[in-house]
Amino acid sequence: MEKRQDISPQEFKKSVKPMTPLYGIDYGTKRIGVAVSDLMWMTATPLKIVSSWSELDSVLQERGVGGFVVGLPRLMNGEEGEQAALTRQWAEKLQKKYSVPVLFWDERLSSSAVTRLFVQQADLSRKRQKEVLDKAAAAYILQGALDLLSNIS
Numbered sequence: 138m139e140k141r142q143d144i145s146p147q148e149f150k151k152s153v154k155p156m157t158p159l160y161g162i163d164y165g166t167k168r169i170g171v172a173v174s175d176l177m178w179m180t181a182t183p184l185k186i187v188s189s190w191s192e193l194d195s196v197l198q199e200r201g202v203g204g205f206v207v208g209l210p211r212l213m214n215g216e217e218g219e220q221a222a223l224t225r226q227w228a229e230k231l232q233k234k235y236s237v238p239v240l241f242w243d244e245r246l247s248s249s250a251v252t253r254l255f256v257q258q259a260d261l262s263r264k265r266q267k268e269v270l271d272k273a274a275a276a277y278i279l280q281g282a283l284d285l286l287s288n289i290s
Contacts, residue, residue, distance in 0.1 A: 149204060149240040150286050157203025160184075161279025162231070163244070163271050164207060164224045170271030171196055172279045178286055181279035183272035190234075197235070204237045208244030208278040242278050 144152070153159065156176045163170035171184045171193065187193045207228045210220045217225075225241075232239045 143241050144238055146240060146282070146285055147289055149238050150289050152238045153204040158200050159204050159206060159279065159283070160197070160202060161242075161275040161277075161282070162205055162207045162228075163275040163278060164227050165271065166223065168271050169193065170273070170275035172272060172276035173200060174279060174283055178283050181276040181283055183276040186271045202235050202237050205231060205235075205239045206242050206279050206282040207231070207239055208274065209241040210244055240282060242282050244274070244278050 158176060159174040159178060161170075161172035161174075161181055163172075167188065169187050171187060172181045173184045174181055185192075185196055187196060205228070207224065209217070209224055212218050212221075228239050228241070
């Protein structure tokens, strides 16, 4: 199987229609965290946790779609494992369905960073953390990409 070259952040920025929202995606086989950017691509906001294509469709139809930043779960050594392969397969379907660019973002430690924030800053219970973790991780992933994209001319 031939591995396709991922789109670069520069190519991604050039290919996304201006003044359209970007979506951050934290893909999981059971739950998908979704975050959305403002139209100026400055701020990521946790949006929702979905578990099906129809739920995702309804979320995206509300605002329109400029592009997706999908968290890619690499192993700690930087290699891609089984979960990364599943994420790539799902993102390929996403890209075909919506015909907009997809930028993969290294999501190593994003969930642990968000969890640490919940515990240290927000003092959320474990139950409440589970309810918001995936969409907060999606926002963390998206904000990292937005910060990078803001520095690309």
